[in-house]
Amino acid sequence: MRTILYILQKEFIQIFRNKTMLPMIFMVPLIQMLILVFAATYDLKNVDIFLVDKNLSETSRELVSHFEGSPFFNIYDASFDLAKAENSLKSDDADLIMLIPENFESDLIRDDEVGLQLLVNAIDGNKAQLIFSYVQGILSSYNKKVIAEWKGLAEFNPPLQIKAKISYWFNSELDYKWYMAPGILAILVTIIGMFLCGMNLVREKEIGTIEQLNVTPIQKYQFIVGKLIPFLVIALFDLAFGLLLAKIAFNLPIAGSLALLFGFGTLYLVGVLGLGLFISTVADTQQQVMFVSFFFMMIFILMGGIFTPVDSMPDWAQTLDRVNPIYYFMKIMRNVVMKGSGFTDLIEEFVSLIVIGLVFLSLSIWRYRKTS
Amino acid sequence: MKDELLKTETVTETNNKVIQVKNLVKKFGSFVANKSLTFDVYRGEIFGFLGANGAGKTTAMRILCGLSSPTSGEITVGGYDIYKETEKIKKNIGYMSQKFSLYEDMTVSENIRFYGGIYGLSISKRKEREAEMLAKLKMDEVKNKLISSLPLGWKQKLAFSVAMLHDPQIVFLDEPTGGVDPVTRRQFWDLIYEAAANGKTIFVTTHYMDEAEYCDRVTIMVDGRIDALDTPDKLKKQFNAQNMDEVFLKLARGVS
Structure with a gap:
């Protein structure tokens, strides 16, 4: 435990001393939320x-x-x-x-x-x-x-017909911004967390400091957890920041519990950061991490249901989505934010995210080698 | 040659083999980097590992540090088996790699705090060691400066001291003086002597032949093999050479 605290202290010193890190943490959510949410609309105009x-x-x-x-x-x-x-x-x-x-x-x-x-x-x-x-x-x-x-009105006797009266629940005015904002935020925290985390580990490989760590009695799980927590904190901070932005800019109503949202957020991020770390334990350079992470990210995002409903995907794709963490988190974000779903409504997502998180985290600990 | 050497040493010294290597082989695919190395290192000696670039020095050292696993061979470091007791070995060794390995974006103090913490030093112990070390290196004034702002020679001396922070039995130095000016190199060797005088075993690779003269015993590796292993004086006698440079050239020429 003490060892992990020392790693955390070191990581935070380095993160806050890195000149590109703070703009990343603040500007990326600001710009992406404000631009993408307005741009990614299904409203048909002109x-x-x-x-x-x-x-x-x-x-x-x-x-x-x-x-x-x-x-x-x-x-x-x-x-x-x-x-x-x-x-x-x-x-x-x-x-x-x-x-x-x-x-x-x-x-x-x-x-x-x-x-x-x-x-x-x-x-x-x-x-x-x-x-x-x-x-x-x-x-x-x-x-x-x-x-x-x-x-003539009198003459007009329409045939018997069923008239549907539609009212849109959970988003009564069909405001696409309310639908897109939680989805885009889910992707945003994923990108920030997964990329920064993976890049950070492989950077130690590139500059060679990882060798110095590998000759210490540091344990594999301590190293991985020490690398994961700082970026989990950053990603959760961006989740909060993004929700605040959405509240201010789009007046996004948050129907559900924030504690539940952040609890699920933590669970979800452990999984995707674990995947990011796993990729960087396999890769040798930041470039490789970028490409491989991007590959997974593309698939996860496009299959995650942000733009196209998962229910209308072919059966095999829906089955594949069972292992897609973004699919679960997208659903959780939208349901908790817009519908106010509680924990009992999301048991399946909870169990799935725990399994995904455990698998990715174990993989990264297993694959991190102190001896090559 | 080696038997002769053993005879001249006392019994306690022969029992004091701090590193034992027998038939160490390391292959990378079809390339054999270490061709059956056998040697022992004694407690408190400065053991030089010499050879041209690509002779296999670093490979062998990385295996002894537990950074790389051997293809075959029986190896113990600090009395621990390299296959089964890797983590115990790590508590007992210090390592300074060819690549500079302190964190450039952290201060001297922060680096010491981090490595001290990783090795499980108590806070009081760490502070004591830090003060001692900075006083010895005369670097007390720069302790709050970023490593990146220090000259290379200072960084190297710091890296050496940080590698010894946890008081290891054995310190591995992989070409520690590469790219450093002669004055700083001399100072660096003073640090090495001092550590050896305090009972530390120093295992150092280098390709500076003048540095070989500073070692108690020297191994010359050529093409993945150990071609000579003895004290610098005996090697010079054996090869009828004025200095280690000549010894090395004669060995290297004999191969090609």
Whole structure:
């Protein structure tokens, strides 16, 4: 225990004397939280429509004005030339081509039904789907209006239908910032903790001081724990700092217990820092640590469910996520912060994080060699 | 040659083998860095390990310190078996590596506090040792300065003293005077003599042949083998040489 305290004392002296460390600890969360949370939004705005209105009737103009009136769409350009419209889709200037056929109005009057062609740029599949559902919303409200106006309210007897009334729980205004902030914060503390921790250990290899430690009677677990704790403290500090920022900047409501959040945070960080240390016991240079950590980080983050819901991933991917610490922590962060989940709701996550933490920490202690 | 030497020594000295190495072999893949080394080191002697770069000196020293494991051979250091009692060995040895190994971004005092703490010295003991050491090195004024601000010679002397902080039986020095000016080198050797006079065993590698003259006994390694092992005087006689430089050149030439 005494030995660990001496290692901690040394690490903190070195951390606070390192000129790049303090800016890292404060500026990285500040900048990432403020920029990424605003940028990583699913809110769809400014969808550019290229209009090909071959009908130019009152009805078609009214339909177009419905789109113009929506905050989500704007008419980027209009032409009769479909080829020109296609080119603007190809050059990425328009997101959507709306083709109103020549006989739009007359068909509608005669048949009570008419087609409208939409060509959506689906390079970003998510966005395309969103555009489609927004368009549907506008069309259905336009439909109702047409029916009401043309057929008269009294005459209009809609077929029996189920009307869904939606209320969004845990984020009633569907504020994406509230959804993204805990997720981005989870990633942020992971990157800061894992990278700094791994780099620190391998740096001792690079400058050769590790040899001097290896000829001392220091025990492997003491060394690893002494290397882990300082960065655990830093990462937890950044978690607190990030939550405070989110509270101030986005008015993020924190529904659950902070003690629970930090308890889980500690458990989670022991796991990822353990992985960082494990990587650096295998690697010889900071560069190698960077690359290998980056590899794991990419997989963990993209499979962790920050941008895409884990539930819609293929089964094998969901199974794989069982060993992904970010997946659990992302879930914990969001559930505790937004929903106010308690410990009993998160037993599975608790057990999983304990297992992951123990495995990574043991691996790093096992792999650290005093004798090569 | 070696038998002759043993005869001249007293019985207590022969029982005082502080390092015993028998048929030490170290292979890195197909490359054999140490080809069956056999030698003993006695308590309180300055044992020089000489050889050209790549002769296998550092490899052998790292094995004795427990930093590297031998491929085969029977080795004890300080009476402890190198395979089974590595951690006990570590309490009894000090090591100063070729790469400078104090923390550059910490002060002299902080380095001493850290290593003292790691070796389990009590706070009072550590402070006592620190005061003693800084007085001897005349470095009391710089104790709150960062290591990075000190000249190389000072750093080396400090590193040596820190390696002896916990009062080890044996001190391993791997080319301790590399890149240091002649005056500081002389001062460094004074420190080594003093430690040996206090009963410490000094195991030192070097490729400065003049330093070989300062050793009690010298081993010359060529190409992974021990080609000669004796006192500097006897070696000079044996090879009919004026100084150790000539001894070394004759040995090295004999190989190529």
